[in-house]
Amino acid sequence: MGKGDTRWFVHDRFGMFIHWGLYSLPARHEWVRHAERIPNEAYEIYFEMFNPDLFDPKAWAKAAREAGMKYFVITTKHHEGFCLWDTKYTDYKVTNTPVGRDLLREIVDAFRGEGLKVGFYYSLLDWHHPDFTIDRIHPLRDLPPEEIAKLNSTRDMKRYAQYMRDQVTELLTNYGKVEIIWFDFSYPGENGKGRDDWESEKLYELVHRLQPGIIVDNRLDLPGSGDIETPEQFTPDKGMVDAQGNPVVWEGCQTFSGSWGYFRDEMSWKIPRMCIEMLINHVSRGGNLLMNVGPTSRGYIDRRALDRLAAYGEWMKYNSRSIYGCGTAPAEFPAPADCRYTWNPETKRLYLHCLVWPFKHVHLENLAGKVKYAQLLADGSEIRIREEKTDNLNSHTPQGALTLELPTLLPGQGCEVPVIELVLK
The missing domain is CATH 3.20.20.80 (Glycosidases)
Known part of the structure; x- marks a missing residue:
């Protein structure tokens, strides 16, 4: 080229x-x-x-x-x-x-x-x-x-x-x-x-x-x-x-x-x-x-x-x-429905962009055991993560997946399209 x-x-x-x-x-x-x-x-x-x-x-x-x-x-x-x-x-x-x-x-x-x-x-x-x-x-x-x-x-x-x-x-x-x-x-x-x-x-x-x-x-x-x-x-x-x-x-x-x-x-x-x-x-x-x-x-x-x-x-x-320094996420991490990933290979951070805000939780395939911390990027507030199955019939975590427990409502600034930052181990 x-x-x-x-x-x-x-x-x-x-x-x-x-x-x-x-x-x-x-x-x-x-x-x-x-x-x-x-x-x-x-x-x-x-x-x-x-x-x-x-x-x-x-x-x-x-x-x-x-x-x-x-x-x-x-x-x-x-x-x-x-x-x-x-x-x-x-x-x-x-x-x-x-x-x-x-x-x-x-x-x-x-x-x-x-x-x-x-x-x-x-x-x-x-x-x-x-x-x-x-x-x-x-x-x-x-x-x-x-x-x-x-x-x-x-x-x-x-x-x-x-x-x-x-x-x-x-x-x-x-x-x-x-x-x-x-x-x-x-x-x-x-x-x-x-x-x-x-x-x-x-x-x-x-x-x-x-x-x-x-x-x-x-x-x-x-x-x-x-x-x-x-x-x-x-x-x-x-x-x-x-x-x-x-x-x-x-x-x-x-x-x-x-x-x-x-x-x-x-x-x-x-x-x-x-x-x-x-x-x-x-x-x-x-x-x-x-x-x-x-x-x-x-x-x-x-x-x-x-x-x-x-x-x-x-x-x-x-x-x-x-956005800066980011590109396509590794193929092993398929994005959930109505979401887009970007990936920064230098910082080893994965960014989940939610075009439609999920209600209460979202499951991320192939990320079990790989995420150190998750936060809403707009305000730096923690997003709780769960990897094990629970008795809650509505939120079973699929095998090998990571579940993010989400707030029902979002803060104002920077959430036109909300982004969750995932810090990989």
């Missing part, structure tokens, strides 16, 4: 994705150019109007840190082609908009200031660039075939591939240490684009020459190059493995709503508890969670996203021990 150093990554487990660009002005999905077949000339109004007067990257970074996030990945350029930094290779950049500043620099400085590691998203697609050929998902895909052929006759993907390498060189040279680069995305096949179009081998080697140890995602259409698998908008039902059945490093990228960019009218927002459960499900299956926010065109994170970040923060304040 790849060359990236993922040790910190699998410890930290939780990051913030940020999708922010000109698409925040129409505010109806970051793929609005694709969906509405918008040509460059019609999209230009958003470039002329981009002026995030309420932009406060320190507030973004503070919200991420308080949510328990340890790293971030920001869209330096999305498929629309707009660049969030002062690149030398195009005029289609933030310093030529009314805001007139390198906002990427300010974002990086703010998040580093809060102790988060830095990740850059860079789109392989570019619907604005004059050398990017019109293909099956381009905004101009519905033009007459002869017109597409005429336009493509003047476009050169080799020049575009060089443009990408030049820009990636800037990103990985001018902003200090970058821990992650997230390329997005390949769609090989008929009238698509893949490794030959991106010149992925050259791009991959450039990245590792400029930033040794950087984590690269798996979307270059270059088998064996990805350090992480990146399931999107779904949660794998078990840990991910390679062709040989060995566990791989993976990171699910998810949204609070159905859109990555700011979408004013989007109504399918996940409730806070579902967001917490997504984090638990990812870590219990050996993965990271990269949860997205889409700031508004004025430069702030809207209240719906802030509410969910705050819910993460409230839960993580009391339960982060069950």
Whole structure:
């Protein structure tokens, strides 16, 4: 597999994705150019109007840190082609908009200031660039075939591939240490684009020459190059493995709503508890969670996203021990119904996350004689354990199992999803 150093990554487990660009002005999905077949000339109004007067990257970074996030990945350029930094290779950049500043620099400085590691998203697609050929998902895909052929006759993907390498060189040279680069995305096949179009081998080697140890995602259409698998908008039902059945490093990228960019009218927002459960499900299956926010065109994170970040923060304040440094529990310990285990191999502690709070007791298979102490993680209160059978017909402890005797009610803080910490002998 790849060359990236993922040790910190699998410890930290939780990051913030940020999708922010000109698409925040129409505010109806970051793929609005694709969906509405918008040509460059019609999209230009958003470039002329981009002026995030309420932009406060320190507030973004503070919200991420308080949510328990340890790293971030920001869209330096999305498929629309707009660049969030002062690149030398195009005029289609933030310093030529009314805001007139390198906002990427300010974002990086703010998040580093809060102790988060830095990740850059860079789109392989570019619907604005004059050398990017019109293909099956381009905004101009519905033009007459002869017109597409005429336009493509003047476009050169080799020049575009060089443009990408030049820009990636800037990103990985001018902003200090970058821990992650997230390329997005390949769609090989008929009238698509893949490794030959991106010149992925050259791009991959450039990245590792400029930033040794950087984590690269798996979307270059270059088998064996990805350090992480990146399931999107779904949660794998078990840990991910390679062709040989060995566990791989993976990171699910998810949204609070159905859109990555700011979408004013989007109504399918996940409730806070579902967001917490997504984090638990990812870590219990050996993965990271990269949860997205889409700031508004004025430069702030809207209240719906802030509410969910705050819910993460409230839960993580009391339960982060069950996330950081944790992963899939040993197979010998199957989780009870409606529960998820995470496991910290360094501290030898097993964490039982109860998605539904059991009444009075829960039986844990194969743990008899193996637990030194159990406590409710939220407040550190003891949970009594029992291993022998009793005369109580309603709570026989199965052979080889450990029974936890539970309170009927839970304390308030940190119990949106209650966690029991099991200290193994």
